[in-house]
Amino acid sequence: MDEVRMIRDVLGNAPAPSAETMARARVALLAQARTDSAAIKLGNVEAPGRRRVTALRTRLAGRGDRPGARWWQWSLGGLGISAAVAVALVVPVILGPATAPGDASRGGVASLPDTNTDPDRVPVSDGDSAGTVLRLAAANARLGPALEVRPEQFIYRVVEEGYLQVIGDVEGDGPVARIWEGRRHEMWYTVDGLRSARLRITHGTSRTPQTPADAEAARELGYDLTAPPKVEEYGPAPDYQPPADCANCPAVRDPGELYRPTPAYLASLPTDPARLLDTLRQAVGDQNKHSADQEVFTAVLSLLREADPIVPPEVRAALYQAVALIPGVERVAGRVDLGGRQGIAIGRDGEPTGDETQREELVFDTAGRELLGFRTVQIRTARGIPAGTVASAAVLTFMTVDRVGEVR
Numbered sequence: 001m002d003e004v005r006m007i008r009d010v011l012g013n014a015p016a017p018s019a020e021t022m023a024r025a026r027v028a029l030l031a032q033a034r035t036d037s038a039a040i041k042l043g044n045v046e047a048p049g050r051r052r053v054t055a056l057r058t059r060l061a062g063r064g065d066r067p068g069a070r071w072w073q074w075s076l077g078g079l080g081i082s083a084a085v086a087v088a089l090v091v092p093v094i095l096g097p098a099t100a101p102g103d104a105s106r107g108g109v110a111s112l113p114d115t116n117t118d119p120d121r122v123p124v125s126d127g128d129s130a131g132t133v134l135r136l137a138a139a140n141a142r143l144g145p146a147l148e149v150r151p152e153q154f155i156y157r158v159v160e161e162g163y164l165q166v167i168g169d170v171e172g173d174g175p176v177a178r179i180w181e182g183r184r185h186e187m188w189y190t191v192d193g194l195r196s197a198r199l200r201i202t203h204g205t206s207r208t209p210q211t212p213a214d215a216e217a218a219r220e221l222g223y224d225l226t227a228p229p230k231v232e233e234y235g236p237a238p239d240y241q242p243p244a245d246c247a248n249c250p251a252v253r254d255p256g257e258l259y260r261p262t263p264a265y266l267a268s269l270p271t272d273p274a275r276l277l278d279t280l281r282q283a284v285g286d287q288n289k290h291s292a293d294q295e296v297f298t299a300v301l302s303l304l305r306e307a308d309p310i311v312p313p314e315v316r317a318a319l320y321q322a323v324a325l326i327p328g329v330e331r332v333a334g335r336v337d338l339g340g341r342q343g344i345a346i347g348r349d350g351e352p353t354g355d356e357t358q359r360e361e362l363v364f365d366t367a368g369r370e371l372l373g374f375r376t377v378q379i380r381t382a383r384g385i386p387a388g389t390v391a392s393a394a395v396l397t398f399m400t401v402d403r404v405g406e407v408r
Contacts, residue, residue, distance in 0.1 A: 170384030
């Protein structure tokens with residue numbers, strides 16, 4: 001586990017905390033996220049990230065002169081708490097004799113869930129709000145390493161995607177088939193500005209009818225459920241330029257740095273969630289079709305989908321917390337499935353304008369440690385897809401490579 005490696009780097013040969021101790025520390029972290037969410041809901045704090053109540057500041061004797069040692073000088077409180085710090089430094093505080101676990105009357109944490117001594121299995125509860133989940137994810141995001149990427153390198157992104165394809169005339173009386181189709185995107189793009197250098201799409205990696213009736217309808221419509229996958233390759237995508245002699249062509253809005261971010265731009269973003277939200281609102285500008293709230297939510301999801309390797313950990317944490325401040329962002333009840341893993345979905349319904357009939361979602365693992373991927377869910381029946389149906393789901397992996405076409 002990353003926390004164990006980090007703790008051992010700090011503590012040297014000292015024994016790392018036990019799995020049970022780490023699990024209890026994660027419970028304390030989750031309890032802090034719940035406390036912050038409740039305080040914000042009641043208006044007792046200004047905004048996530050602006051309250052920094054320092055409960056403990058620890059410096060380990062004899063290690064201050066080591067290069068790079070500053071990372072373990074942490075402050076516990078508000079939303080700046082990190083799971084590794086909670087484990088390595090704060091555990092003696094939260095598990096001391098005066099704060100017995102499970103004894104709420106004595107200031108202890110809630111009774112420990114059955115984790116089978118695996119700290120990764122400390123779950124987010126069904127009653128936890130979107131704010132709680134996002135603040136927990138933000139605290140865990142700060143553990144992530146800042147990735148060193150050279151300007152001449154490329155980001156290689158793989159998207160394993162599934163989407164619901166509806167075949168047939170949904171408005172008529174003929175057969176209609178609903179097929180869950182798999183698709184794989186491989187894209188190489190520049191670190192500076194995320195410009196596409198190569199795209200490979202493999203269509204039809206799988207084809208699964210939703211019901212036996214859909215399988216029969218597919219056969220009637222001539223849709224081959226056993227067809228081999230089809231691969232399409234695309235070269236560099238040139239920047240669009242409107243024709244020089246077209247006086248009536250509509251103006252093309254420069255997408256700006258938010259939509260073509262560089263590492264320097266991302267590093268310059270505020271790490272205070274409220275300030276970051278203001279910055280994002282200014283960046284998306286005034287949209288005719290969508291509200292600024294919807295545009296900002298979509299922009300954050302796009303950043304996480306496209307720029308993941310170059311987003312600094314503190315900025316990622318602030319992005320999660322900024323999402324928690326957007327009106328309309330809610331927790332989807334219960335657990336959801338994404339790529340065979342159970343997760344917690346956070347989403348915002350598309351606004352009832354035009355064809356906005358879906359909800360976009362981020363899906364975190366059930367401990368709030370990892371962003372698993374993204375889903376879209378139908379919120380109003382449209383185009384033959386009933387409300388409540390998962391319309392698409394995507395799991396993304398990223399790596400940096402030295403050459404276009406390189407695969408690791």
